[in-house]
Amino acid sequence: MKTFYILLISTLMVSMSVSAGKEKVIYRTTKLVIKQLSPGVYEHISFLKTDDFGIVPCNGMIVKDGDEVIIFDTTIDDASSEELINWISETLHCKITAVVATHFHVDCLGGLQAFHQHEIPSYASAQTIELAKKNKFNIPENSIGNTFTFRIGTKEVYTRYFGKGHTSDNIVAYFPDEHTLFGGCLIKERKAGKGYLGDADTKEWPATVQQIKQAFPDVKTVIPGHGKTGNKNLLDYTIRLFEEEVTSTAK
Template structure:
């Protein structure tokens, strides 16, 4: 019996599968540099990926959401550095010919609001929960300009995006964003990618985390795409995984 050709064939098939998966992952990439990647998820929704240098975790890839509808745009979470934010804003304005109507940090950590000043310099208004504004002030961070309590709606084109606080988890102020037209949920750091670890728990409410994500799942039953704060996007399985992780 010839074992080596069989093993070689299996190995080749495995390598081809891995190669195809990598190509599939890059197939929806519409912009790429050393500091910024932008991937198209639906006709109107993009995921922007930037990088945060940390002492505990090394170089961490951080996700944000960009919604473009009728040449209007809304951004969820900023890059941590202003230089990268300017690169991102330039792409939206010059390549997509869209006007950014609002930027929304989903909690007070640097990977959400670290470059708000770059947006403010372009006269792009920022919106955040009053809890986020409170914590941002406390840590001496850049302060979002407009605050809301637990629920806020933004118009983008003829459609709406809901910004909502449904409970504590990664932080005491974490909100989610939902673009109803494409049924896309930006969970931010409240939601974990599949096989993801618990991550930074310094400001977390671990006891309530699963309950909060369960409330998100119950509220947005028709969600089709879920974007986590770090790692690959997916479907409702990301919510189920996060609930199990913290139960």
């Protein structure tokens, strides 16, 4: 009986911590980290080895309601995506109803084949699919429009294209029930630099993020593509970062 009460108190403390908006690491290996950000939102993190920036943590979002899950962005490769799929099946006991790529780079599509092997449907914008084909990357199966609503359990998650930034095709996902925005690589963590700009439109970037800020005024949690999750201040930081670029170019 004493053990039961200890477990009950521990469970309540974890629930209170998550409800208060404090992220909690609930799974960790050398390839994959999973954090719970709120009762129905998790963040998955995998690690990309790059020549220019070293080992880069790459974020994705998991949204859960009931026994269903939607994943936004794959991990960086099939091995870590397989690990993520297994964790969701064995720990959350949920069905993955969709995986959604927010742009065409490897940190969004690198592990797509693992999802296809499990017959999990994949989605991306028509522009992302075209760019993935052009660059010979993994190709999502289903095309979505500039605005799209995914149903998860009894709830909804919205994806939307606001304009160019990190890439010409970058979209974001918003889960209104828990006021959480997955900005992907369009949004920077606090104190981050500009990062990889090989496919970027730095002039349009701040205006694109400004539109996101106006569209989702109730956002409380913002997940960037890389680095630490924060609040809506990450939107302001990203705007300022690239407004400096526009100002310096105009001089």
